[in-house]
Amino acid sequence: MSDQEKLNILSRDESYFTKVYDEHKPYTMRFLNKMNGDYDLLSDLYQDAMVLLFQKAKDPSFKLTCSIQTYINSVCRNQLLNNFRHTSRFVSKEMDFDPTITDWFEDEFDTEKEARINLIEKALNHLKESGEKCFEIIKRFFYEKQSMDEIAQALNYTNGDNVKNQKSRCQKKLKELVFQDYGSI
Amino acid sequence: MDQSEITSVQLFRKSVSKFIPAYLEPESSEVLNTLELVFSNHTFSECAEELQRKLNVSDSDSIEIMNDLIDELAQVYALNASFKDPVIDLLLKSEFFQAQILFYTELNYAFQRNERRRLKRMLSNHEDKQLENDLETVFIRMEHRRLKDKLRDFDSQAVAEHSLKQSSTSGGQKIFNKTNLIIRIAAMVILIAIPAVILFNNNNSTSNYQASNKKSPKKNNSNSVFEKFDFDMNLPSANISSENVKVLQQEQFGFGTEEKNIQIEVVYSDNQLKYLAKRQTEIGEYVKRLELAKNIKFKNFTKKVRVEQELEKAEKMLKTITIQISAIQKKDFTYQSTNSKIKVFISGKKLSSVIKAYELNDSTYYLKIEDKFYEYKHNQSTQLKKIIDSDKIEELKNCVE
Numbered sequence: 001m002s003d004q005e006k007l008n009i010l011s012r013d014e015s016y017f018t019k020v021y022d023e024h025k026p027y028t029m030r031f032l033n034k035m036n037g038d039y040d041l042l043s044d045l046y047q048d049a050m051v052l053l054f055q056k057a058k059d060p061s062f063k064l065t066c067s068i069q070t071y072i073n074s075v076c077r078n079q080l081l082n083n084f085r086h087t088s089r090f091v092s093k094e095m096d097f098d099p100t101i102t103d104w105f106e107d108e109f110d111t112e113k114e115a116r117i118n119l120i121e122k123a124l125n126h127l128k129e130s131g132e133k134c135f136e137i138i139k140r141f142f143y144e145k146q147s148m149d150e151i152a153q154a155l156n157y158t159n160g161d162n163v164k165n166q167k168s169r170c171q172k173k174l175k176e177l178v179f180q181d182y183g184s185i
Numbered sequence: 186m187d188q189s190e191i192t193s194v195q196l197f198r199k200s201v202s203k204f205i206p207a208y209l210e211p212e213s214s215e216v217l218n219t220l221e222l223v224f225s226n227h228t229f230s231e232c233a234e235e236l237q238r239k240l241n242v243s244d245s246d247s248i249e250i251m252n253d254l255i256d257e258l259a260q261v262y263a264l265n266a267s268f269k270d271p272v273i274d275l276l277l278k279s280e281f282f283q284a285q286i287l288f289y290t291e292l293n294y295a296f297q298r299n300e301r302r303r304l305k306r307m308l309s310n311h312e313d314k315q316l317e318n319d320l321e322t323v324f325i326r327m328e329h330r331r332l333k334d335k336l337r338d339f340d341s342q343a344v345a346e347h348s349l350k351q352s353s354t355s356g357g358q359k360i361f362n363k364t365n366l367i368i369r370i371a372a373m374v375i376l377i378a379i380p381a382v383i384l385f386n387n388n389n390s391t392s393n394y395q396a397s398n399k400k401s402p403k404k405n406n407s408n409s410v411f412e413k414f415d416f417d418m419n420l421p422s423a424n425i426s427s428e429n430v431k432v433l434q435q436e437q438f439g440f441g442t443e444e445k446n447i448q449i450e451v452v453y454s455d456n457q458l459k460y461l462a463k464r465q466t467e468i469g470e471y472v473k474r475l476e477l478a479k480n481i482k483f484k485n486f487t488k489k490v491r492v493e494q495e496l497e498k499a500e501k502m503l504k505t506i507t508i509q510i511s512a513i514q515k516k517d518f519t520y521q522s523t524n525s526k527i528k529v530f531i532s533g534k535k536l537s538s539v540i541k542a543y544e545l546n547d548s549t550y551y552l553k554i555e556d557k558f559y560e561y562k563h564n565q566s567t568q569l570k571k572i573i574d575s576d577k578i579e580e581l582k583n584c585v586e
Contacts, residue, residue, distance in 0.1 A: 017304070017307070018307070018308070018311045021308060021311065022315075043312075047305050047308045047309075048301075048305070050304075050308065051300075051301050051304045051305060051308070054304060055297065055300065055301075105297065105301065106294070109294075113291070116291055117291050117294050117295050117298065120291055120292055120294075120295035121295040121298060121299055124295055124296070124299060125299070138292075139296055142260075142263075142264065142289065142292055142293055142296060143293060143296035143297070143300065145264060171256075174292075175288075178288075
């Protein structure tokens with residue numbers, strides 16, 4: 001099975017995630033170990049890289065330009081060199097990485113933005129815990145970029161228009177939950 | 186007309202048609218002109234006023250139409266920043282539109298973060314599960330090796346015994362061969378059974394995908410450090426036997442002796458010691474498994490803390506048991522007495538004969554326990570004093586039965 005095929009399975013079957021994870025871990029850890037010997041740090045980095053790959057797999061605009069192994073190695077290597085410069089050095093003779101791959105999570109925000117995102121997360125969790133379909137609808141539309149018809153099929157709605165109406169109600173509820181706490185920022 | 190123009194025009198028509206059903210009719214270019222005119226203003230209220238004039242709707246209706254359109258266009262843009270639309274290009278200059286885009290962009294970040302956490306938790310649990318399985322394999326292998334070694338020793342012992350027997354009995358050969366065969370069959374069964382269980386369960390857990398899959402043995406709940414260990418202590422009560430016996434006294438020449446009796450209660454705590462020793466062994470073995478697990482690096486911090494907590498608990502329990510054993514052993518051959526009753530504590534095995542009681546003329550009191558004499562005092566609670574003085578022992582032996 002080619003790496004692109006694996007990525008296609010990954011984009012629609014979450015249970016495949018741990019299998020891909022297990023498959024690439026040994027090589028990646030060996031590759032990274034030459035740069036930095038902290039097992040916990042490397043393990044955490046590998047998990048982050050795999051999560052990134054999983055999220056990219058779901059993004060229709062993402063194109064894998066190398067093997068999955070090379071992609072993971074590159075992502076981890078760059079993170080190690082960028083963030084742990086004082087404890088990492090590139091000593092591997094293996095060239096199984098692509099220096100042009102600089103993908104990573106955008107997770108460093110200013111204090112105010114961080115506070116806003118936390119509020120939104122809190123509101124999303126509230127929606128999730130309420131047990132209604134709001135969380136799923138909003139997630140599928142905004143995060144997974146599914147169409148109304150796709151969401152209707154997945155969540156057993158009659159058609160896309162019904163989903164759109166429900167989505168509007170859910171968005172309104174989400175905004176109410178977020179903005180009621182906005183004063184605290 | 187290209188797709189992008191139709192989007193903002195379409196959305197606008199839909200919003201307006203809730204209030205003016207006929208608004209589905211005008212040409213797209215006309216609608217687009219209206220939009221461009223409205224959004225050439227900078228503030229929300231200016232745009233709403235312009236819209237109100239153009240469409241001849243109420244103030245509240247124009248605000249609602251504006252809100253719907255801006256919300257929809259902000260979502261479109263937040264999901265795809267490269268989306269081209271002349272109305273969006275106009276709106277990008279206004280703060281109220283930027284605020285909406287910001288909300289939806291940050292919503293996307295919130296989802297990403299939420300998902301990232303969820304997936305990382307999933308991977309951590311997956312790693313822990315693999316580690317559990319690996320530990321189970323290690324424990325099974327260790328047990329396998331131990332049994333093999335035991336059988337090897339047993340075998341060598343049997344051979345050694347046979348060598349002795351063979352020189353004395355002719356039938357020894359037949360008995361040895363039969364015994365040896367049984368031992369070998371038992372050894373083979375044990376040695377094959379353990380890996381067979383592992384292989385059987387591995388074959389039943391094969392994945393459908395081509396990616397590599399780790400083989401994991403059947404989970405042995407009783408040996409897993411992650412299964413809850415029962416620390417409950419159900420110490421049995423000590424066994425008590427009680428007997429009313431005649432106090433043996435020295436012969437009073439010329440005088441009759443007053444008959445006296447004493448209630449002798451013997452408290453046996455050997456059953457308690459046996460129970461404590463058993464729990465000590467069980468917990469000791471559990472500690473060994475925990476020590477092994479402690480040396481493995483856990484990705485999931487809670488699992489590591491749990492092993493450490495269990496270890497602490499187990500070690501505390503072992504200390505408690507040691508103290509309890511010590512307390513029971515310390516009580517061995519102590520007594521509690523009144524004038525008419527004595528309670529003797531024995532931590533060893535049961536006495537083979539009944540305890541006898543003695544009183545000498547000098548008002549000293551003694552017990553005979555398993556052919557040995559001990560002095561005790563009335564209304565005391567202390568250690569029995571063993572008598573080693575041969576004259577005293579002779580005196581006691583001469584007491585009248």
